[in-house]
Amino acid sequence: MxxxxxxxxxxxxxxxxxxxxxxxxxxxxxxxxxxxxxxxxxxxxxxxxxxxxxxxxxxxxxxxxxxxxxxQRETLLELMTQAFYQPNIKLLKSRYEKNCRLLRKYPYCFQQDFPAFEELPLRFYPYDDQRYIPFTAETETFGEPLDLRHPVVSRNFFQNLDKPVLAADVYSQYELEYLRDNVRKSEWVGRENHVYLHYTDWGIFCAYLQVLNLRPLLEEEKLVFLIGDEISQYPIDFQARFGMDYSQYPVKPVGIREIHRLIWHTQLSSHNGGDFFNEIFDNHPNLIAVESEMLYHLRDQVSKFRQLLSSGGTITFDSVIGDGDLEKPQRLANQLSRMRDRTDKDIFVALYLAMADLRNLDPAARIVPSIFFQPHFHNYHCTLGANDQNRAVLDSPEYQELRDFSPLKGFKYIKTFTPLRRPTTSTGACVRFMQRQIDEWKPGQEPLTIPDELTERVLNRNYMVDWQDRLFQDSVLVRFEDGKLNPKATFTALAAFLDLPYTKSMTYCSRNGERDPESLKGNDRGFDPAAIYRTYEEYLGREERVYLEYLMGDVYRRYGYDFQYYDGAPMDEEAMNALVGRLHGCTDLILASYKKAMEHKVFFEGEDPEQRRQEILTEIGENMAAKRREIAGVLMRGLRFVNKNGAPLNFMPLLELDPALLEQPLYH
CATH class of the missing domain: 1.25.40 (Serine Threonine Protein Phosphatase 5, Tetratricopeptide repeat)
Structure with a gap:
């Protein structure tokens, strides 16, 4: 059986x-x-x-x-129609007729021969509260479920801002609202700046009027609908055709509440090339960009301003002026003070406007600038736990801080990108940075020790994302090595994903306009590829690299990195335990940092200080090795990671580069 x-x-x-x-x-x-x-x-x-x-x-x-x-096609079609479609016909027809009435009155929809509801080429079968399944009447075929409010911007609408924005066949409610909210009114930029929506098929466009909500999209009369051959009218001379001369209007400065879009540059882990990416986006004419800011500092500033404003107090941005504009702080403070129903997002935007160097921002740009947000942490700590079904659940206190950061919840449009660097190189660079701090330590300062960066790295699964989390629903991973070796291909693709124009400012590195800055003492400048090939051998031993590569093999395979130290041979528990016993390099530096920190430690009377220090170091070393064996044992079981709701975590998609733009072969 x-x-x-x-x-x-x-x-x-x-x-x-x-x-x-x-x-x-x-x-x-x-x-x-x-x-x-x-x-x-x-x-x-x-x-x-x-x-x-x-x-x-x-x-x-x-x-x-x-x-x-x-x-049994006929039986099943009748069943699905009776069960899912017919109970919703009245609502679909009502919405269609309402949208038709709105478009008949709308000045910039020139085609008016709306078909009868029964003649529409598509039927929409509700699937759940968010999604519909389209059914093509002519071919009697079902499509895949559609979520018209899925929070993803799927194309580079703002690639070329020399002319008004033109987009074809946009049927996403989310993307239509995105265009409405992020393209400035013609009166505010002193030139024709409508959004031109070209629909290639009138029947399909009309069919989608069953499921779209046009009323909020039409109120400001920003949209122009061009059907089929009407594309030849683009762009319309509004002065000649409608008597509207937008050049008579002065450019209006961008207001705090105009800004709805945030680009989150995430910190996957330390020393992944974040400063390099910040330097690429510095000076972009459509970004309000600020260097990496510690999240706790931003959180404290927002909280402080909220309390002052709530009590009628005076706020000042004097300590965070980003570009020397001495009048800017008072303008922003006045805007905040006058706001009704002020939110933490409003305060956060004002804070960023104050901190940013806006000298290169295009004041007459067709689009509203986006916040470029790179919150920083001293380090990213991950913990591995289990849920009620004994499935592996990752957690990070830093990530939870971000989720709880109230201003983020106010942004309707969020794009996320995460730089990734070869794990062994990134780990070696991180250990070098921490060892330099140890070397620069002076008596009287707080003693410093190096944490176990190996366990931190192998536990870090921040490249696996929770698709139920709003912050990662529109995200991509980009390799540091690609940015250094193939900058044109990488940053053309990244600009397209982020829906930005690829500008001259993205062809060089800068900080507040200064070309090729030294982000940290000793760091390589600009597009110098030395950081890719530097091995940091004195900070990370060969066996430690094997440990990293084996336990992070999924990262290497998924994101195109070849193994340099692990030979690909199977490894069992016995072999792993033996490997852990041979780890030297970073391990020795960790123990040396504890030894140095204990040089001035006072012990109980009668204890031999040197013997006691050695006992403590031995215990630290044994505990570290035991933890490494335990983590390796857990990861070697081939865990499937899930979020707190039990849904599987997925790999963040890798940014795809155009082969025609590659300057040299892809790095592996």
């Missing part, structure tokens, strides 16, 4: 006995086992689930799959 027959027999027996919940469970298993192989079983199971309180999406997906494969 096959597995699906067993589940099916149990399901049928439970159904006969009236044990509905057990039958639902068994039919769910039977459906999963029979999928794509036993259509009769699939249909029986899906019908039972649908009619008896099972997961309706599981049944719905099975119905669509069977329909697509040609199994």
């Amino acid at each position: 096959t597995k699906e027959q067993t589940a099916l027999d149990i399901a049928r027996r439970m159904a006969e006995l009236g044990e509905r919940s057990h039958a639902v469970t068994a039919y769910t298993l039977a459906l999963a086992d029979a999928r794509d192989r036993q259509p009769e079983t699939e249909l029986e199971a899906a019908l039972y689930l649908f009619e008896n309180g099972g997961n309706y999406k599981v049944a719905y997906d099975a119905f669509r799959s069977l329909y697509r494969r040609g199994f």
Whole structure:
């Protein structure tokens, strides 16, 4: 007896006995086992689930799959239409007719022959509270579920700002609102600046009026709808055609509440090339960019200003002026003081405007500038735990701080990018930085020690993201090595992902306009690739590199790094334990830092200080080795990481480069 027959027999027996919940469970298993192989079983199971309180999406997906494969198409289409479409016809028709009325009155929609609702080429079958499944009437085919509010900007709308923004076939409510919110009014920039929306198929455009909400999009009359051949009218001479001379208006400075967009440059871990990326985006004419800021400093500033404003006090930005504009602090303080229903996001935007060097910002730009946000931490600490189902759950106090940072919750549009550097190189650079701090330590200062950077790195899975988290729903990972070796391809692609124009300012490194700065003493400047090939051998031993490469093999394979030290051979627990016993380099520096920190430690009377120090160092070394063995053992089980809700974590997608723009072969 096959597995699906067993589940099916149990399901049928439970159904006969009236044990509905057990039958639902068994039919769910039977459906999963029979999928794509036993259509009769699939249909029986899906019908039972649908009619008896099972997961309706599981049944719905099975119905669509069977329909697509040609199994009882007429019956299934009638079932899905009666169950999912007909109960919603009234709402869909009402929304369609309402949007048609709005467009008939709208001055910049020139085609007016709206078809009757029944003649529309698409039907939209609700899938859940957010998504619809489009059905093409002519071919009688179902598409994939659509979420018109999915918070992703899927294209580079703002690639070329020499002319007004032109976009074709935009059917996402989120993206339409994004264009409305981030393209400035013509009256505010002193020139024609409408958003031109070109729809290649009138029927399809009209069909989407069933599911779009046009009212909030049309209120400011920013949008121009061009259908089919009407594209030849782009761009319209508004003075000649409508008598509107926008050149008579002075450019209006960007207000605090105009800014809705944030680009989050994340810190995956220390020494991943973050300063290099900051230097690329410095001086961009469409960014309010500030160098890395400690998150606790930003949080404290926002809290302080909130309390002062709430009590009617006076705030000042004098200590954070970014460009020498002496009048800017008072302007911002006045704007904040006059605001009603002021939010932490408003305070945060004002703070960034105060801190940023705005001298290169284009005041007459067609688009609202974006906040370029790079919150910094001294280090990223990850912990590995288990949920109720004993699945691996990663946590980080720093990441939780970001999630709790209230200003972020006020931004409607967030793009996230994360620099990644070869893990062994990044770790070596980090240990070098910490060792330099040890070497520069002076008596009287707080003693310093080096943390176990090896365990910190192998536990760090920040490249695996929670797609249920708003901060990562529109994110990409970009390799430091690509930025250094293939800057044109890398930053053209990154600008496109972030929906920015690729500008001259992105072809060089700068800080507040200064070309090729030295971000830290001894760091390589600009596009110098030396940092890629430097091995930091005195800070990270060969066996330590094998340990890193083996336990971070998923990173290497997913993001295109070759192994340089690990030979690819299988490794069991015994081999790993032996490897941990041979770790030297970073390990020795860690123990040396503790030894130095204990030089002035006072021990109890009667204790031999040197013997006691050695005992403590031995204990630290043994605990460190035990922790490394424990972490290796856990990771070697091939864990599948999940978020706190039990949903799997996914690899952050790697930024794809245009091969035609590569200046040299990709780094591996």
